[in-house]
Amino acid sequence: MKKLMVLIILGFLVTVSACGGGEATPAPxxxxxxxxxxxxxxxxxxxxxxxxxxxxxYTEIAVSNGGAISGxxxxxxxxxxxxxxxxxxxxxxxxxxxxxxxxxVSAGGGLKDVVVSIVEIAEGKKxxxxxxxxxxxxxxxxxxxxxxxAGATLEIINSDSxxxxxxxxxxxxxxxxxxxxxxxxxxRKTLKSAGKTIESGEVKVLCDAHDWMSAYIVVVPHPYFAVxxxxxxxxxxxxxxxxxxxxAWHQELGVQTAQVTxxxxxxxxxxxxxxx
Amino acid sequence: xxxxxxxxxxxxxxxxxxxxxxxxxxxxxxxxxxPVPLPGQAFAGGLEAAAEGGVQLPEGDPEMGREAFIQxxxxxxxxxxxxxxxxxxxxxxxxxxxxxxxxxxxxxxxxIEPNALIVTxxxxxxxxxxxxxxxxHDTITLRQLIDIVEYMKALQGSE
Numbered sequence: 001m002k003k004l005m006v007l008i009i010l011g012f013l014v015t016v017s018a019c020g021g022g023e024a025t026p027a028p029x030x031x032x033x034x035x036x037x038x039x040x041x042x043x044x045x046x047x048x049x050x051x052x053x054x055x056x057x058y059t060e061i062a063v064s065n066g067g068a069i070s071g072x073x074x075x076x077x078x079x080x081x082x083x084x085x086x087x088x089x090x091x092x093x094x095x096x097x098x099x100x101x102x103x104x105v106s107a108g109g110g111l112k113d114v115v116v117s118i119v120e121i122a123e124g125k126k127x128x129x130x131x132x133x134x135x136x137x138x139x140x141x142x143x144x145x146x147x148x149x150a151g152a153t154l155e156i157i158n159s160d161s162x163x164x165x166x167x168x169x170x171x172x173x174x175x176x177x178x179x180x181x182x183x184x185x186x187x188r189k190t191l192k193s194a195g196k197t198i199e200s201g202e203v204k205v206l207c208d209a210h211d212w213m214s215a216y217i218v219v220v221p222h223p224y225f226a227v228x229x230x231x232x233x234x235x236x237x238x239x240x241x242x243x244x245x246x247x248a249w250h251q252e253l254g255v256q257t258a259q260v261t262x263x264x265x266x267x268x269x270x271x272x273x274x275x276x
Numbered sequence: 277x278x279x280x281x282x283x284x285x286x287x288x289x290x291x292x293x294x295x296x297x298x299x300x301x302x303x304x305x306x307x308x309x310x311p312v313p314l315p316g317q318a319f320a321g322g323l324e325a326a327a328e329g330g331v332q333l334p335e336g337d338p339e340m341g342r343e344a345f346i347q348x349x350x351x352x353x354x355x356x357x358x359x360x361x362x363x364x365x366x367x368x369x370x371x372x373x374x375x376x377x378x379x380x381x382x383x384x385x386x387x388i389e390p391n392a393l394i395v396t397x398x399x400x401x402x403x404x405x406x407x408x409x410x411x412x413h414d415t416i417t418l419r420q421l422i423d424i425v426e427y428m429k430a431l432q433g434s435e
Contacts, residue, residue, distance in 0.1 A: 089362065090352075162349065162352060163348075163349035163352040163353070165408075165409075165410035166410070167402060167408070167410065169402075169403070169404065172403060172404055173404050174391075174402065174404055174406045176411070177390075177402075177406070177407075177408075177409075177410045177411060178410050178411060178414060178415075179348070179409075179410035179411060179412045179414075179415050180410075180415070181347070181348045181349040181352075181412075181415060182347075182415065185415070187414050187415075206402070208367055208402060208408035208409075208410070209352060209353060209367060
């Protein structure tokens with residue numbers, strides 16, 4: 001039905017242009033002054049269903065004798081008291097305060113939301129499929145920290161009854177800033193900078209409408225990453241045997257690295273300790 | 277038959293706003309405007325330039341526009357004649373007399389591409405100097421945009 005209408009409308013426009021009504025005809029994208037911008041998708045009738053992993057320098061191979069890296073991230077020092085965020089807007093919806101999620105330490109000292117990834121790996125297991133989600137839910141971004149593979153299409157959701165905007169930054173420069181005024185709204189977006197897929201880096205997410213909200217999306221150019229859970233534990237599997245540099249990133253506590261050797265079918269244990 | 281008729285009406289409307297659509301690679305009337313190129317680059321002065329070239333937005337319905345203005349939650353950040361903008365230190369400027377200040381083309385452009393021309397008021401921009409106002413092109417339909425602009429044209433500082 002919709003397709004039929006589209007065809008008819010396009011047909012009409014073509015007719016108009018053929019009759020010399022050039023002014024009213026959509027100009028080809030070449031007319032826009034954009035530098036290196038992607039052409040509007042409308043000219044390609046069949047939208048590619050699979051997001052091409054672009055020019056990632058990563059090759060998928062069958063990993064039959066892979067090993068794993070498993071470990072724990074500890075917080076050094078006394079377990080900090082959980083902090084609260086002060087809600088300054090839409091208190092009728094969110095209440096007066098919300099949990100601060102920038103530094104979450106378990107009773108046992110495990111540090112949550114540390115992104116652990118292999119620094120360099122050219123080939124290995126399949127890239128994850130599906131869309132990672134970022135939900136504006138209850139006045140917070142859920143999850144507050146996640147890692148995604150470069151080129152992944154994010155599904156950005158607004159589960160709240162108020163307007164949120166999802167404003168992403170890479171190295172201090174806006175990647176995109178989307179309005180999500182509607183409850184239940186879902187938008188799909190790929191992280192690109194200057195028209196190119198972001199290959200790696202920490203993308204900060206803010207909501208200008210609610211200045212207490214923040215999140216991070218860490219982009220990794222391969223599938224070997226994990227985010228530490230509530231106990232600080234992380235696990236990366238199906239790694240081709242070899243020696244690797246492992247990187248652990250926390251939004252408040254910085255970066256640490258470790259060398260690790262993965263053996264066929266083996267389990268390499270690595271631990272990190274972050275302190276303030 | 278009904279399909280044909282609807283298609284014809286939509287096509288007529290489309291041809292009216294063809295010049296406008298040229299900047300957006302021909303998104304359809306009832307669909308959200310969809311992806312646009314890079315923030316702040318592709319459209320800088322685009323609609324303004326279009327207006328100078330004699331292309332204008334078609335007339336909208338101000339009441340539908342007010343409805344869409346509310347549905348799009350513009351009032352969450354903007355005050356209009358004492359209504360809305362409840363945020364401490366409003367995120368966006370007061371729009372009570374925006375119809376006196378700006379052209380319809382500027383208003384339309386600001387809604388779909390806030391970074392084309394940035395209002396650098398206190399608290400209106402983010403850490404990189406770009407507007408805090410998000411882009412609505414994935415959310416708003418062309419019909420809603422035209423109606424919202426019609427509503428905003430009538431915002432002239434008094435009830």
